[in-house]
Amino acid sequence: MVPSRAARSAPPTTIRRLSTYYRVLGALHAEGRANASSRALAQLTGFTAAQVRRDLTYFGTFGKRGVGYAVAPLRRRLAAILGIDRGWRVALIGVGNLGRALLAYQGFGAQGFTVAAAFDNDPRMVGAAVGGQTVLPVERLARAVREQRIDMVVVTVPAAAAQPVVDRAVAAGVRAVLNFAPAKLQVPDHVELAHVDLAVELEYLAYCLSR
Amino acid sequence: MVPSRAARSAPPTTIRRLSTYYRVLGALHAEGRANASSRALAQLTGFTAAQVRRDLTYFGTFGKRGVGYAVAPLRRRLAAILGIDRGWRVALIGVGNLGRALLAYQGFGAQGFTVAAAFDNDPRMVGAAVGGQTVLPVERLARAVREQRIDMVVVTVPAAAAQPVVDRAVAAGVRAVLNFAPAKLQVPDHVELAHVDLAVELEYLAYCLSR
Known part of the structure; x- marks a missing residue:
């Protein structure tokens, strides 16, 4: 269309x-x-x-x-x-609590998003089965993005780790990034970037209560 | 001011x-x-x-x-x-993965929000220590809201459980609700409500990639 x-x-x-x-x-x-x-x-x-x-x-x-x-x-x-009437293949980078919460989130699958790979830097996490995925080391990202035809990555790593993993994903051909890390990321113009800042809504409520 | x-x-x-x-x-x-x-x-x-x-x-x-x-x-x-130059006292309802991720989220404390109580319905969670809080049963919500002078609740329970816990919190005097559950909630006019829908940003990226 x-x-x-x-x-x-x-x-x-x-x-x-x-x-x-x-x-x-x-x-x-x-x-x-x-x-x-x-x-x-x-x-x-x-x-x-x-x-x-x-x-x-x-x-x-x-x-x-x-x-x-x-x-x-x-x-x-x-x-x-x-654009959710077709399948989108998503990789999750960072399988801490937030990453695991997103993997468990029932809404994603229903709306055409398939989490096709999950990555973490922590050697204790690598190899673990989380939400139907075997967690891979971040070094495998580029290869997995190509082999699994990943369209987007969801980034749930700590702030300091976010830019390097996004650079890796973009270099491997990812076209969109959803960032949950509390960090402002740089991506090239041809890559779409969205940011969820979990504190913004809480601060909005504080504003409403303060008035 | x-x-x-x-x-x-x-x-x-x-x-x-x-x-x-x-x-x-x-x-x-x-x-x-x-x-x-x-x-x-x-x-x-x-x-x-x-x-x-x-x-x-x-x-x-x-x-x-x-x-x-x-x-x-x-x-x-x-x-x-x-309004984040003063302290806000927050209760977390639902200590699954997302709730635990929010408890661990360093941004909250830095911006004047103190998680002063945490609740869950699951008997296996009640009594556990999570992010410095001993998880209480949801039945204790009204009493804790009064005793702990809770200003806001953050709701990270499954969709079907969300409205009943919010009704409880509102009846106990909570003035603001931050809802992460994929459910549209009803609150009285004097209560502020914000909703974080984790799928919205992913769908926004799908829209961008589809064009």
Whole structure:
């Protein structure tokens, strides 16, 4: 699918909300609901109905006045827009508590992400079976990325170890990096980078409570 | 500090970027840097210089033309704005892998958050010492929230268990909830709620790679 001009210009915050709509539509679909209004989607996601309509307008005309959105088709369309209707092969680097939590996270598999390899530097971890993966030493990263056709890496190593493992992954051909390490990473322009900072949301709540 | 009119109207995305500026200013401060331009902050955070200036303008006039921002004072001011210059007492509910990863996360303590209690429903976990905390049964939540003067709870339980524990915490007087469970939670209006959906960023990368 070639994205429309509008789709190309949708801001990252809209894309992130699409993920949430997709999740909520999945729950509605599982309940056997055929249609849902923007108000219903707003209530389930916590965004406003106007926001829901504006976000979806970037990608076409989905809703019908008085009927709302058709749950199953909209969900399939969002999966296609998000690119989660195909398989993505992910390598996890760092199998500490957070890495293990992500390996155990049921959401990943359901959304088309397969963790195809896991790496750690700790000799006590190497060779262990974690979440269906035998943990490999980081030295094996380049070879595994090629052999396992890895698309993305999820980085859950300590801050100081993050840039060197990402450099290795990028050199081996990885095209996207999801960084959980509390470190700002450098990647070349052709590589996509996203960062989850676990403290940001806690600080946001502190801000709300302080006012 | 009474927030200015402008501060009150700063959007959530600006507040979340303040957390990132705060982190980067901490690193610059540790390196002994006295001043930093908006361009330098942009480079270190990945936002644009215009964005940096616009975000900070919500809270006052900080920078000096040709000199940039004074690192230490701006950092202190951001800490005050974010409300992380005082202590916040946090309870963790759910000490599986993700909960343990958060307990071990060094960032929390440094930013004024003290994990003062940890809870789990699993009888094998109750009584265990995890990250300096003795894990308590969830039945003890209300009493611990009062006795330990808990301000916020961090929820890292499975989706189905999330709403009941949050109801318990809210009834006991907790004012903010940070939810990591893949579930949409309901809280009363006077309680602040933030949600970290670990799949959203992975899906955002899938979207970027699909285009």
